[in-house]
Amino acid sequence: QVKELGKNNFQFYTPEMNEAVTRKMKLEIGLRKALEREEFTVAYQPQINVISNEIIGSEALLRWNHPEWGLISPSEFIPIAEETGLILPIGEWILKEACLQNKEWQKQGFEDMRIAVNISSRQFKQSDLIDRVKKILKETGLAPHHLELELTESIIQDSKHAVEKMQQLKDMGIHLSIDDFGTGYSSLNYLKTFPIHTLKIDRSFTRNIFTDSKDASLVETIITMAHNLNLKVIAEGVETIEQLQFLQQKQCNEAQGYYFSHPISAELMSGVLGGRAEGA
Ligand code: C2E
Numbered sequence: 001q002v003k004e005l006g007k008n009n010f011q012f013y014t015p016e017m018n019e020a021v022t023r024k025m026k027l028e029i030g031l032r033k034a035l036e037r038e039e040f041t042v043a044y045q046p047q048i049n050v051i052s053n054e055i056i057g058s059e060a061l062l063r064w065n066h067p068e069w070g071l072i073s074p075s076e077f078i079p080i081a082e083e084t085g086l087i088l089p090i091g092e093w094i095l096k097e098a099c100l101q102n103k104e105w106q107k108q109g110f111e112d113m114r115i116a117v118n119i120s121s122r123q124f125k126q127s128d129l130i131d132r133v134k135k136i137l138k139e140t141g142l143a144p145h146h147l148e149l150e151l152t153e154s155i156i157q158d159s160k161h162a163v164e165k166m167q168q169l170k171d172m173g174i175h176l177s178i179d180d181f182g183t184g185y186s187s188l189n190y191l192k193t194f195p196i197h198t199l200k201i202d203r204s205f206t207r208n209i210f211t212d213s214k215d216a217s218l219v220e221t222i223i224t225m226a227h228n229l230n231l232k233v234i235a236e237g238v239e240t241i242e243q244l245q246f247l248q249q250k251q252c253n254e255a256q257g258y259y260f261s262h263p264i265s266a267e268l269m270s271g272v273l274g275g276r277a278e279g280a
Pocket residue numbers: 045060061062073074075078091094118119120150179180203236237238239256257258259263
């Protein structure tokens with residue numbers, strides 16, 4: 001039996017696995033050309049102050065629209081970009097694009113608008129990260145306090161000198177948030193040492209506020225703990241008014257999710273902002 005397994009080793013390689021590998025290779029080849037072919041766009045999802053109900057900023061989310069394959073989800077292509085290192089030029093592109101766009105909204109009169117950009121592990125590990133961010137701020141004219149960088153717990157844990165780097169960014173005036181908070185495995189002890197401004201509660205907790213009482217108490221606990229540490233809290237994935245009301249009641253500061261808006265194009269966002277500004 002064992003011998004037979006050994007001989008037929010290739011059988012462990014199922015057609016499904018083969019397909020997955022082929023798709024991955026195909027996407028990798030596509031990704032290598034996507035920047036120069038201008039196949040990326042940025043979608044913006046509004047972030048709302050749950051007390052004033054005002055849009056305080058937005059999160060920039062990468063979209064890849066391939067001419068033949070159509071829209072490909074970031075959860076599929078970001079890991080490939082990360083693995084191949086392509087995330088470095090791509091990440092730099094979206095950072096600049098998002099800063100420029102935010103500056104544009106500010107020029108249109110939405111002066112306090114902030115832009116949040118996701119930073120990947122490879123990007124964060126770059127030794128010249130700080131200079132690169134500085135350069136982009138200078139080129140786009142965006143004030144550092146209007147930029148927020150989203151880091152995950154694992155990105156911080158995997159990087160050497162993470163706290164020093166974060167401190168440098170904070171000293172520049174940039175805001176830092178912990179994305180998908182609660183899904184990592186880090187000790188809570190680190191929270192007091194991290195120079196951050198905001199915790200983003202992962203949407204897996206938001207989703208189950210009314211179906212899982214443990215998730216509800218976790219959300220409540222995260223908010224209380226964050227406030228005790230002088231951190232702000234934003235909830236991801238708010239889809240219903242009931243979830244929003246729960247968060248308001250628990251003094252969550254900000255929210256983001258389909259209840260308010262899906263991620264939308266810059267043009268649509270300008271319209272949404274304009275509508276709000278006219279104060280209807
Ligand atoms: P994330 O940073 O946690 O972004 C939030 C994700 O949740 C987005 O998915 C957004 O479209 C989705 N979302 C927002 N509101 C709701 C809601 O109410 N319900 C549900 N079910 N989903 C909601 P998206 O755009 O597909 O991005 C997935 C992930 O890909 C992001 O998660 C982030 O980790 C990564 N990503 C996206 N853009 C970039 C980027 O420019 N750079 C890097 N490094 N990663 C990115």
